[in-house]
Amino acid sequence: MTTGPSSERVRVTGPSRRRTPVTRTADIDDQTRLGGVYMGSLLREQLRLAIGILLVLALTVGVLPLLFHLAPELAEVHVLGLPLGWLLLGVAVYPTLLLLGWVYVRRAERNERDFAELVSEADR
Amino acid sequence: MSPGLDAAPGVVAVTLVTLATLGIGTWGLRFSRTTSDFFVASRTVRPRLNASAIGGEYLSAASFLGVAGLVLTFGADMLWYPVGWTAGYLVLLVLVAAPLRRSGAYTLPDFAEARLGSRGVRAACSLLVVAVGWLYLLPQFQGAGITLAATVGAPTWLGPVIVGLVVLANVTSGGMRSITFVQAFQYWLKLTALLVPAMVLLAVWASDSAPRTSGSDGWSVPLAPGGMEGLYVTYSLIIATFLGTMGLPHVVVRFYTNPDGRAARRTTLVVLALLGVFYLLPPVYGALGRIYAPELAEPGRADALVLELPRIMVDGPAGELLTGLVTAGAFAAFLSTSSGLAIAVAGVLSQDVTGRFWGERRLGGVAAFRLGAVVAVTVPCVVALAAPNLGVARAVGLAFAMAASTFCPLLLLGIWWRRLTDAGAIAGLLAGGVGCATAIGWTLASSTADGWADTLMGHPAAWTVPLALSTMVAVSLLTPDRVPGHAGRFLVRLHTPEVVEVDRG
Numbered sequence A: 001m002t003t004g005p006s007s008e009r010v011r012v013t014g015p016s017r018r019r020t021p022v023t024r025t026a027d028i029d030d031q032t033r034l035g036g037v038y039m040g041s042l043l044r045e046q047l048r049l050a051i052g053i054l055l056v057l058a059l060t061v062g063v064l065p066l067l068f069h070l071a072p073e074l075a076e077v078h079v080l081g082l083p084l085g086w087l088l089l090g091v092a093v094y095p096t097l098l099l100l101g102w103v104y105v106r107r108a109e110r111n112e113r114d115f116a117e118l119v120s121e122a123d124r
Numbered sequence B: 001m002s003p004g005l006d007a008a009p010g011v012v013a014v015t016l017v018t019l020a021t022l023g024i025g026t027w028g029l030r031f032s033r034t035t036s037d038f039f040v041a042s043r044t045v046r047p048r049l050n051a052s053a054i055g056g057e058y059l060s061a062a063s064f065l066g067v068a069g070l071v072l073t074f075g076a077d078m079l080w081y082p083v084g085w086t087a088g089y090l091v092l093l094v095l096v097a098a099p100l101r102r103s104g105a106y107t108l109p110d111f112a113e114a115r116l117g118s119r120g121v122r123a124a125c126s127l128l129v130v131a132v133g134w135l136y137l138l139p140q141f142q143g144a145g146i147t148l149a150a151t152v153g154a155p156t157w158l159g160p161v162i163v164g165l166v167v168l169a170n171v172t173s174g175g176m177r178s179i180t181f182v183q184a185f186q187y188w189l190k191l192t193a194l195l196v197p198a199m200v201l202l203a204v205w206a207s208d209s210a211p212r213t214s215g216s217d218g219w220s221v222p223l224a225p226g227g228m229e230g231l232y233v234t235y236s237l238i239i240a241t242f243l244g245t246m247g248l249p250h251v252v253v254r255f256y257t258n259p260d261g262r263a264a265r266r267t268t269l270v271v272l273a274l275l276g277v278f279y280l281l282p283p284v285y286g287a288l289g290r291i292y293a294p295e296l297a298e299p300g301r302a303d304a305l306v307l308e309l310p311r312i313m314v315d316g317p318a319g320e321l322l323t324g325l326v327t328a329g330a331f332a333a334f335l336s337t338s339s340g341l342a343i344a345v346a347g348v349l350s351q352d353v354t355g356r357f358w359g360e361r362r363l364g365g366v367a368a369f370r371l372g373a374v375v376a377v378t379v380p381c382v383v384a385l386a387a388p389n390l391g392v393a394r395a396v397g398l399a400f401a402m403a404a405s406t407f408c409p410l411l412l413l414g415i416w417w418r419r420l421t422d423a424g425a426i427a428g429l430l431a432g433g434v435g436c437a438t439a440i441g442w443t444l445a446s447s448t449a450d451g452w453a454d455t456l457m458g459h460p461a462a463w464t465v466p467l468a469l470s471t472m473v474a475v476s477l478l479t480p481d482r483v484p485g486h487a488g489r490f491l492v493r494l495h496t497p498e499v500v501e502v503d504r505g
Helices: A025-029 A033-062 A064-070 A072-076 A084-120 B008-029 B035-043 B047-058 B061-074 B076-095 B097-102 B108-116 B119-151 B158-207 B227-247 B249-255 B261-278 B282-292 B302-313 B316-354 B365-386 B392-416 B422-445 B452-458 B461-478 B487-495
Strands: none
Touching (some): A033 A064, A033 B076, A064 A084, A064 B227, A072 A084, A084 B261, A084 B282, B008 B119, B008 B158, B047 B261, B061 B076, B061 B119, B061 B282, B061 B316, B076 B227, B076 B392, B097 B249, B108 B119, B108 B249, B119 B365, B119 B422, B158 B261, B158 B282, B158 B302, B158 B316, B158 B365, B227 B249, B227 B461, B249 B316, B282 B302, B392 B422, B422 B461
């Protein structure tokens, strides 16, 4: 029996019946239009969330100077023995910021989880 | 202030803080071995430790001493400083934190180069990091001089020299890894040093049948005086602090030490909590100072309010003990902020200057970092010694305005807008940087401070930030063929959670 390179045993098989699952991350890697749609949706979700949080920040903390400019008599109002300006800027602002940050982190992580599930699903 | 003050508590406090800082730095040295340790602590710092370190690093002389003095002198509108410094972290959290970490870059210039593929943008960013870093280091050194002069009666040159030497010893020996432990320790030291005396002073005030300040002369109005101009000044301050935080070099460098994007977000959330707790305290000193030490309410003396109030309100050894505590906190503030800034500036210098080939020779990573640190600390230290009266609070405010009008637009557009080009980035950085520098020059040159021109130049952020942002967008739109080819893949890298396996370029 000769052992030349041409006489190697070849195993003949049919095409695989079970296709290896192709996940959608391949679309992102290949920068197909579909991949672009997936990425675009994640980016839009996250940006919308960020802008929403910043809008709330602007409408709560951001309007305070304007409020005190338009209604200077607010500075004379006392709540819990403290002038309103001091109470809002010295105390109340900080829990508000923390709450906004907490809401953001929860939602941002949820967006990412949804995205990870979406693109990791196999197309069958 | 007066040389007759008993110097013992101050001397003991400064010595203890210095020894503790060096000791923890040496202990952290055992974990520092590689270049990656030096720059980013090998990216393994957990959120809680990292958040304490960020807090320790961020709460500078301006926070520890400046806010109380400003509130005492000018009233409630100065509360916008601590509010802005905290809210800056919320803006950073929602727009920048996770993508910045996922970019995988060491420093701001690294990010700019990776995103835009341009050496020119990198050079501009390196220059700006060094400029903003030195602008911020200068008041730290000057504040150290003022503190030692006020509490111990030492000559003003001693503070900058001590802070400079301790920072150099720590940074050059252990880099980012060892400094992380030092900074974390210093946050808790600063909080304790402000919290305990505040409690005692509030108890004294309450047992004193809780006297109140008389009359209302606008001290409780959270708005700068002067009608429309006051409104402009307040909003300009809000823009500079809310948007400037993300552009401070020592803040940004900290985000690379997180393990991943998710940890970067959680770290920032803890930072928000830590800063919120700390900033409740300085206004207490300001308000008590208004009752017990109104004579301090003048420029030059107000910064010493936190240091002097315990002795004014509490007699005997208890007062001395509290004085020692606040002195320790103040000194920790100088050390930690200067260390962080020195690391950020040294990182950039070592990559772009000292780590380059100079003729035939080229320094290795760690050696280049050490040389960079020496340059980063020596230059502002010498300037602080040569020009000790440049205005502490003003320099910090200008550093924020500069960061807000240069790095903030670059980060925002770089992270969220695919069509940003290198030409647009450079044009925007130039517009913001030159606009801000012009305003700084105008303010330093003009003696008066009335009228709209001076108001606009004295508080430039409200017009330089939109100017830089719109320039960056407009020039990018005019140069669409310069959009880098890898921009799409880079955005994938910035925004895709780490659990998803994709090609990150």
